[in-house]
Amino acid sequence: MTMTSPLLLPYEGPHLTLRNRIAMAPMTRNRADDATGVPNPLTAEYYAQRATAGLIVSEGIWPAALGKGEPGVPGLTTDAQVAGWRAVTEAVHAAGGTIFAQLWHVGRMSHPLTLPGRATPVAPSAVRIESETIHSVEGRVPHVTPRPMTTAEVEETVTDFAAAARNAIRAGFDGVEVHGANGYLIQQFLAENTNHRTDRYGGSRAGRLRFALDVVTAVAAEIGPGRVALRISPDNPENEIAEQDPKGTYRALVDSLDPLGLAYLHIIERGAYEALADLRPRWSGTLIGNYNGPEPTSRQAAEKALAAGLADVFSFGRLFVANPDLPARFAADADLTPHIRSLLHKGGAKGYTDYPPHQDAHTHPSHHRNHATTRTPAIASEGEAGGDDTSEART
Numbered sequence: 001m002t003m004t005s006p007l008l009l010p011y012e013g014p015h016l017t018l019r020n021r022i023a024m025a026p027m028t029r030n031r032a033d034d035a036t037g038v039p040n041p042l043t044a045e046y047y048a049q050r051a052t053a054g055l056i057v058s059e060g061i062w063p064a065a066l067g068k069g070e071p072g073v074p075g076l077t078t079d080a081q082v083a084g085w086r087a088v089t090e091a092v093h094a095a096g097g098t099i100f101a102q103l104w105h106v107g108r109m110s111h112p113l114t115l116p117g118r119a120t121p122v123a124p125s126a127v128r129i130e131s132e133t134i135h136s137v138e139g140r141v142p143h144v145t146p147r148p149m150t151t152a153e154v155e156e157t158v159t160d161f162a163a164a165a166r167n168a169i170r171a172g173f174d175g176v177e178v179h180g181a182n183g184y185l186i187q188q189f190l191a192e193n194t195n196h197r198t199d200r201y202g203g204s205r206a207g208r209l210r211f212a213l214d215v216v217t218a219v220a221a222e223i224g225p226g227r228v229a230l231r232i233s234p235d236n237p238e239n240e241i242a243e244q245d246p247k248g249t250y251r252a253l254v255d256s257l258d259p260l261g262l263a264y265l266h267i268i269e270r271g272a273y274e275a276l277a278d279l280r281p282r283w284s285g286t287l288i289g290n291y292n293g294p295e296p297t298s299r300q301a302a303e304k305a306l307a308a309g310l311a312d313v314f315s316f317g318r319l320f321v322a323n324p325d326l327p328a329r330f331a332a333d334a335d336l337t338p339h340i341r342s343l344l345h346k347g348g349a350k351g352y353t354d355y356p357p358h359q360d361a362h363t364h365p366s367h368h369r370n371h372a373t374t375r376t377p378a379i380a381s382e383g384e385a386g387g388d389d390t391s392e393a394r395t
């Protein structure tokens with residue numbers, strides 16, 4: 001059976017022309033060479049398999065060495081990394097896809113075991129995560145107290161984002177998404193409980209907004225605003241973030257960014273604040289919606305959001321892991337394959353590039369099928385939903 005869904009309609013925006021309104025959300029898969037930060041050769045195949053999405057947003061990529069959050073995460077600071085990503089973008093474009101690179105600085109969400117020279121993670125202020133552990137080469141370990149960034153280091157990090165954006169364009173990406181969500185560095189500057197600074201990057205709301213605005217403005221100046229996006233997750237408590245007035249903070253942020261003419265704004269809704277409904281009227285450009293909950297977002301929930309005018313495009317994370325041809329499955333109202341959680345962050349092809357298209361799924365011995373919406377384990381204890389609609393596939 002072939003069905004009609006608003007998700008399957010083409011999208012024509014101010015800066016984006018997409019074959020459909022389904023975006024693949026960024027998901028950390030930990031397949032990069034840990035020593036060099038170069039993408040795994042399988043990564044090109046992985047993304048090309050999913051190129052029927054209207055838009056792919058890559059896994060989070062660190063724009064500076066101190067921005068790396070865990071083993072196996074790729075970077076975009078060296079020529080070798082650029083070359084590795086060029087193979088990925090060429091494969092996606094050959095399959096007719098569009099792909100943005102997500103630039104992801106984790107701030108305090110790292111560990112000396114992960115960083116070069118066993119450096120201490122950096123953050124706006126010396127506020128340690130107390131209730132969670134973090135993944136490292138030695139397994140789960142307690143967080144350390146981060147080192148507060150100097151004003152000069154904050155400014156240098158803004159420059160790092162711009163340089164990584166230039167490298168992304170060199171690598172063939174169609175644009176970049178700045179990761180400002182899920183309790184990572186940019187949201188650490190936005191949130192009152194993680195930003196105790198007294199310089200111009202803290203104190204007042206305007207001070208707490210400044211780093212996010214500086215990063216986006218610098219990246220837009222480097223590669224053009226029509227190739228730049230921002231992802232936010234207002235009122236998201238992940239990674240011990242507590243925002244006292246998310247409505248006020250994100251209204252001010254969106255109002256400041258809207259005149260720039262960015263490619264899109266990507267909003268994760270999680271928590272009591274109905275961010276999509278509140279911020280949609282304030283954003284004149286393309287808006288991508290995302291729901292981050294204990295279960296994968298269903299096709300029906302995304303369709304409802306589009307019909308209500310809350311978003312122009314909707315992003316899916318977990319469903320793309322085991323359903324590389326997700327738009328075709330939506331079109332056929334086909335069974336959806338649940339992903340194998342234990343394989344999300346392990347190296348190699350298994351659980352990465354070996355999930356088959358739906359017409360072949362019944363012949364695939366290692367994956368099981370379910371109908372309409374998949375059932376997935378509850379949110380992982382680390383609460384690191386870095387850029388998708390799950391806490392299991394991080395970024």
